Amino acid sequence: MNQPPLPPKVKIVEVGPRDGLQNEKEALGADVKVELVERLARAGFVNVEAAAFVSPKWVPQMATSAEVLARIERRPGTIYSALVPNMQGFEAALNGKADEVVVFGAASEAFSQKNINCSIAESIARFEPVAKAAKANGLRLRGSISTAFGCPYQGEVPLDAVGDVVARMRDLGCDEIDIADTIGVSTARKTQAVMLRAAQEFPVTQLAGHFHDTYGQALANIYAAMEVGVAIFHSSVAGLGGCPYAKGATGNVATEDVLYLMQGLGIETGVDLDQVVDAGLFISQQLGRKSISRAGNAIAAKRAG
Ligand code: HMG
Numbered sequence: 530m531n532q533p534p535l536p537p538k539v540k541i542v543e544v545g546p547r548d549g550l551q552n553e554k555e556a557l558g559a560d561v562k563v564e565l566v567e568r569l570a571r572a573g574f575v576n577v578e579a580a581a582f583v584s585p586k587w588v589p590q591m592a593t594s595a596e597v598l599a600r601i602e603r604r605p606g607t608i609y610s611a612l613v614p615n616m617q618g619f620e621a622a623l624n625g626k627a628d629e630v631v632v633f634g635a636a637s638e639a640f641s642q643k644n645i646n647c648s649i650a651e652s653i654a655r656f657e658p659v660a661k662a663a664k665a666n667g668l669r670l671r672g673s674i675s676t677a678f679g680c681p682y683q684g685e686v687p688l689d690a691v692g693d694v695v696a697r698m699r700d701l702g703c704d705e706i707d708i709a710d711t712i713g714v715s716t717a718r719k720t721q722a723v724m725l726r727a728a729q730e731f732p733v734t735q736l737a738g739h740f741h742d743t744y745g746q747a748l749a750n751i752y753a754a755m756e757v758g759v760a761i762f763h764s765s766v767a768g769l770g771g772c773p774y775a776k777g778a779t780g781n782v783a784t785e786d787v788l789y790l791m792q793g794l795g796i797e798t799g800v801d802l803d804q805v806v807d808a809g810l811f812i813s814q815q816l817g818r819k820s821i822s823r824a825g826n827a828i829a830a831k832r833a834g
């Protein structure tokens with residue numbers, strides 16, 4: 530099979546302050562989150578997912594989102610994103626001067642019910658006013674699709690179910706759509722099949738791969754996704770998210786590992802790996818545990834001589 534060449538440049542969206550910290554047992558104070566977001570922006574990420582305006586009863590770790598957005602020193606050119614499930618969340622994101630709002634749905638009905646307490650169709654109906662308001666206020670709009678590669682409740686997720694939600698998110702006017710492996714079950718060929726199906730509905734250059742690393746496949750999935758033209762990936766500094774001691778806990782792929790891969794492949798990211806390693810050491814220390822980034826730990830060990 531003739532593959533197109535790998536992209537010369539990729540965009541890495543750093544999701545540690547949101548996806549990572551929302552899953553950490555230890556809820557950190559706003560001070561630490563502000564410092565983490567600022568360190569990451571300084572390292573060169575053009576997009577940092579910094580907040581989620583969701584019910585604090587459902588996700589208490591994100592309850593400080595308004596404070597975080599209010600206090601961070603903004604770097605010109607950096608996009609600070611916030612998850613919003615509905616208009617209440619949108620209003621909070623607008624007040625907080627988020628640059629991008631992220632509506633999040635799922636490719637599996639069962640996961641949609643568990644995560645946002647409504648069906649896929651109901652979620653899209655809730656996103657419609659959010660999408661209109663985002664456009665009216667000049668904000669970027671991103672759509673995120675969970676369980677695109679498998680669901681913890683329903684198991685297999687058909688390719689057409691992914692295609693269908695991608696089309697609905699496209700029709701909402703999303704600028705970018707995330708195809709998420711929520712439970713980290715995908716493997717390389719499956720990843721390509723899902724991405725190619727999504728790309729039938731939406732330009733592949735505006736699709737993002739959001740891989741959790743539960744089965745250790747995230748880097749292989751990223752490489753496989755690049756082979757079919759995907760050039761935007763999400764990752765968490767220090768592999769934040771999910772405690773390594775808790776059954777089934779799953780973090781995002783570690784940013785340091787992704788950057789090390791890109792560096793080796795000669796693919797431009799615009800991000801300084803050393804500064805990300807420092808940010809990873811900082812946040813791991815705050816959480817009182819070791820980073821789970823293999824590259825981050827290797828670089829830190831080498832530095833220590
Ligand atoms: P609900 O209970 O069905 O909604 O929750 P509701 O409209 O009936 O509201 C119930 C209560 O929530 C009310 O408060 C509302 O004010 C409040 P009460 O009167 O009981 O005190 N509420 C809110 N509070 C703050 N901000 C809001 C908001 N909306 C309602 N925006 C809802 C529906 C979606 C709100 C709820 O289910 C929820 O917040 N879920 C959290 C989902 C979440 O954050 N999941 C994690 C992020 S998604 C993810 O991690 C996946 C991703 O990484 C990709 C991947 O890996 O798959 C993106």
Ligand code: MG
Nearest residue numbers: 548709711739
């Ligand atoms: Mg996630």
